[in-house]
Amino acid sequence: MLEFRQVHKAYATPQGPLKVLDGIDLSLEAGESLALMGESGSGKSTLLHLAAGLDLPDDGEVRLEERSISSLDDAGRAKLRRETLGLVFQQFHLVPSLNVADNLRLQARLAGREDVDWSTELIERLGLAGFETRYPEQLSGGQQQRLAIGRALAPRPALLLADEPTGNLDEATADEVLELLLALVRDLGSALLVATHSSRVAAPLNRCLKLSHGRLDDTRQAGRENW
Incomplete structure (x- = not known):
């Protein structure tokens, strides 16, 4: 997959080149979940941006579904993101002028994969039934993050990239959101890559890698081979 x-x-x-990633080798199989841990500034977000084709490596190769991201132009990388990826960030990035229902369906519409039945199921599972006509500013932080997760999963992506997806939430809400995220990804059969500083977030995932000084260490192999 990746x-x-x-x-x-x-x-x-101003002090010269700052090396962020230094010879990274990483693979993620279809349906697998992987936590990428590291301190703030360790390069976790940079790695996710490279995985999404939002940035390009200086050297080496990033392949998504056996396609080299660097070989694609901007339009090609945007198309690949629409068709293959779901993206969830610490900042929710919801469209303030769109209500809950339209925010949820936005990514699926861009990908040409809108599925009314799946959107309705997502609304229910996200705990947002009855809130369809509300706008992001009328939602709690937990509701906004659940909506952001639903928007990313509405096109049924093969790979979900999540950058500190519970970083703005209190512990109890974060646990609820994480449980929901993992359940939805499992049911879709999507691969999942989560960048986090939290061992609590990393614990339920299949594997955990630590990013430090530009390199990766395999810190743990989870007991489960598959979801």
Whole structure:
């Protein structure tokens, strides 16, 4: 599903190049879940941006469903994101002028995969039934994050990338949102890559890798081979 082959990434600073990723090798199989742990500034978000084709490596190769992301132009990478990926961020990035129902369906419409029955099921499972005509500012933080997760999963993506998806929530709400996220991903059979600093978030996932000083360490192999 996703593969990094000796990926390097650095950013220019007044003090010279800042190396963020230093020869990253990573693979994620279809239906597998992987937690990417690391301190703030360790490069977790950079790795996810490369996986999504929002940025390109300086060296090495990122492959998504056996296609090299670097070989695609901007339009090709955008098309690949629409057709293959769901993205969930710490900041919800909901469209304030769209109500709950339209925010939920937005990504599916862009991908040409709107499914009314699936959208209705998502609304129910997200706990947002009865809130369809409300706008993001009228929702709690937990409701907004659930809506953001639903929007990402509405097109039934093969891979979901989540960057600190519970970072803005209190512990109890974060647990509820994480449980919902994992259940929906499991039912869809999607692969999942979560960037997090929280061992609590990482614990239920199949594997956990730690990113430190630009390199990855396999910290744990979960007991379950599959969802």
